[in-house]
Amino acid sequence: MPAPPKISVLLPVYKVEPYIEECLDSLLSQTSIDFEIIAVDDSSPDRSGEMTSRILAQQSRIPWKFIKNRENKGLAETRKIAAQAARGEYVLCVDSDDHVHRDLIRRVIAEADTHHADVVIFAAENISPEGTINYRVETGDAIISGVEAVERILDLSLQAYCFNKLVRRSIFLAIEHPTGLIYEDICVSVQTLGKSEIVRLMPDTLYSYMYRESGISTRFNPNIVDLFAIMDRVEKSTESLPIRNYRRLLFRLKYIYGYRTIAFQTAIKAPTYRLAKPILCSVADKLRLAHLVGMYSDHRPKLSIVMAMLKIHPWIFYCFVRRFGRG
Structure with a gap:
């Protein structure tokens, strides 16, 4: 059996038929091949899952697994399912309607190895379908503790997205993944950072996430009240940390x-x-x-x-x- 890859890319797939090909192309054309793709079709009603399995099967350069949920589980649970099937030392969450820099895998592996990091956080950009950069998600350039990283999230100086964080898989699997709630990234990021010792902040922009008029983040969603529950969970998971x-x-x-x-x-x-x-x-x-x-x-x-x-x-x-x- 081949040695496990350094990184497992966790790729939930749901209603991304127009975008999945570009996302997979950005992953399959990486300069490093020391990773695998764990794609999970979250019972998508369109052809997203079918397209994903077909594109992955057409290549042999990058190892992959394809899992299909019998019923819709939601983003947090689907990422956890992917992580449980993964073999990598680290996991990297990628949203299947986004795309990544072609040197992402090589760069984050180098940073993780150099600094013995539990988490590597890199900069990202939000772009429109026309390619215009709406804004950047900055991270800074530092080596800090996990508690310091949590402090920065609470301070609103560090974003709590999952997609711009390489995380040691053992830590990712050891936390609670809130099921059925939106804004779950805040809970996941705070918990993973709280359990981490070394966090590397790198300033390089290695991820592009999309602004779409039809996306969940751009339309009215009554479930925004989930943020009340998310904030309560964040408080519960941070109250015992030595935060200044x-x-x-x-x-x-x-x-x-x-x-x-x-x-x-x-x-x-x-x-x-x-x-x-x-x-x-x-x-x-x-x-x-x-x-x-x-x-x-x-x-x-x-x-x-x-x-x-x-x-x-x-x-x-x-x-x-x-x-x-x-x-």
Whole structure:
């Protein structure tokens, strides 16, 4: 039996028929071959799974496995299924409607080996279908501890995406993967980093993820309230870590990011106030004067004022954000 590869690419496949070929091409044309692809068709209703297995079978350069879920499991559970079938020392999550730099595998292996890293985090870019760069996900250039990396996520200075993180597989398998919730990347990243000793931040842009008008991140999704549960799970998984200024940093992630995201994204994307109202009311019910004061104390006076509008009445907040605010 051949030696296990250094990296296992975890590739959940679901409703990506127009994009899967480009994604696979970026993986199959890597400069390094020290990896495998574990593709999992999450009971996709289109031809995504069929196309994936056919494209992988047409080549012999990169080892691969293809798994089909009998029923839809969701992103977090599907990644876990892929990781359980993997053999690599590290796992790398790739979304099947994105594509990666052709030197990604070689570069992250070199960084992991050089620094004996448990996690390697690299920069990424968000691009439009026309190829325009909307914004970059920066990481910095450093070697830090896992706890320091968690601190940076709580501080909102490091993004919690899974797709730009190479993670030791033993750590990835040892954490809870929240099933049935969106924004699950936050939970997964915080837990993996919390269990890691050495984290390498590299500034190179090695991943491109797509902005699509039809994507889940661009349309109104009532499940955005899952962020309440995600924030609670993050608190549970971080409260025992030796994090400096823990309460202040947790406040920043939970309220300045979490509550703000739920409220602003709902107001911006919900097509009518009737649809937005139940979600906005749920945020308003949880908001306390102490939270508004905390936002002001965190040098975010404008956010404090706008969230006060939400507390006074969701309709006032909805109208203001629709006209002036973009979060």
